[in-house]
Amino acid sequence: MPRSAILNVMVQAAMKAGRSLARDFGEVQNLQVSLKGPGDFVSQADHKAEEIIHAELSRARPGYAFLMEERGEVSGEDDQHRWIVDPLDGTTNFLHGLPIFSISIGLERQGQIVAGVIYNPAMDELYTAERGGGAFMNDRRLRVASRTKLTDTVIGTGVPHLGRGHHGNYLIELRNVMAEVSGVRRLGSAALDLAYVAAGRMDGFWEHALSPWDMAAGILMIREAGGFVSDPAGGNGMFESGSIVAGNEIIHRALLKTLKKPLVPR
Ligand code: 2AM
Ligand code: CA
Ligand code: CA
Ligand code: CA
Incomplete structure (x- = not known):
């Protein structure tokens, strides 16, 4: 199934942020890291990826609201749409050099999630879904496991x-x-x-x-x-x-x- 325009926007944002994360992952020892709470780290890489996603999405759809892990809530004139963004999910793994981390972007329309992208830049695996349109990994249709025991x-x-x-x-x-x-x-x-x-x-x-x-x-x-x-x-x-x-x-x-x-x- 061809991707809709809006899903393409989300994929482009996730891939661009993914390239930034991949670069930072290569020299993770040089990153500035700070503590948000006990055991709760955030790095320059999180902030950079979030900047990229915020810029890409707001350029493509001005006025949509945001809920982002690092910036928090950003209101918009359009009260029907909201982006829900984690620019780096798995920061602890990332900072330890473990290649299990992702970018997550969801789009809510009138409180309902209608599109989602999850991207793991270390494995170059891109997961996409649209409401009513199925879920895919790099264009392969996804189905949950069928085991019942x-x-x-x-x-x-x-x-x-x-x-x-x-x-x-x-x-x-x-x-x-x-x-x-x-x-x-x-x-x-x-x-x-x-x-x-x-x-x-x-x-x-x-x-x-x-x-x-x-x-x-x-x-x-x-x-x-x-x-x-x-x-x-x-x-x-x-x-x-x-x-x-x-x-x-x-x-x-x-x-x-x-x-x-x-x-x-x-
Ligand atoms: P994060 O890397 O974006 O913060 C792992 O169990 C999940 O919990 C991840 O999605 C991770 O997201 C989140 N997480 C890990 N440590 C956390 C902490 N100290 N505070 C809040 N969320 C955390
Ligand atoms: Ca975090
Ligand atoms: Ca997270
Ligand atoms: Ca995060």
């Missing part, structure tokens, strides 16, 4: 970072999931994790304490790949709660159930 699955997650609570609850969830699946993976870029669920590379995913910019593009990607996404209660409150659970219809339902269990002794 939890014991066969690989499930991604994110460990709550320093400065965010709920570690006790999370450890109970992790224990119960570990006991029921074939493998648990923690890659460190929530946006990429969601793209991998859309691509069928992971059968499911859950994480807490996320922000809209980590999830916006990925939520659409998974749904357009035939998957299911919700908050832990099964509702659509991922942005409000910061928590997300995803998979194909059966694995999503099974994960919701496992995550609700009290600590099962073994």
Whole structure:
């Protein structure tokens, strides 16, 4: 399916920012890094990528509002549209030389996510989705994995970072999931994790304490790949709660159930 004009704009912005990130990744030891909170780093690379995305998107669609990780909210005259941007998802990986990071750009129209792009410049993998138009990786149509037995699955997650609570609850969830699946993976870029669920590379995913910019593009990607996404209660409150659970219809339902269990002794 040919990309729409708006998706092309998003792809161009993500690729241009991706080239900037790739250059900075090559000399990561020279980057200026600062601390936003406990364990919460941000670098020149994050800011540069965000500048590029902001410039490209506002040039193509003046007036659209923004929600960006580093700049925060930027209002626009157009109250129907909002870009939701994470210029570098996986900063910790990036700063450690681990090539698992991404750019995530989502577009909301009247509060509904209608287009999403997730780009990993280190692997040159570009994930795109449009509402009703399917999800793609470098032009290949994506479909979530079809495994239906939890014991066969690989499930991604994110460990709550320093400065965010709920570690006790999370450890109970992790224990119960570990006991029921074939493998648990923690890659460190929530946006990429969601793209991998859309691509069928992971059968499911859950994480807490996320922000809209980590999830916006990925939520659409998974749904357009035939998957299911919700908050832990099964509702659509991922942005409000910061928590997300995803998979194909059966694995999503099974994960919701496992995550609700009290600590099962073994
Ligand atoms: P980031 O790299 O854009 O900050 C990994 O579990 C996810 O959590 C990533 O999407 C990462 O996004 C985010 N993250 C990692 N450490 C964080 C921290 N200290 N504070 C807030 N978000 C963090
Ligand atoms: Ca960050
Ligand atoms: Ca992020
Ligand atoms: Ca980020």
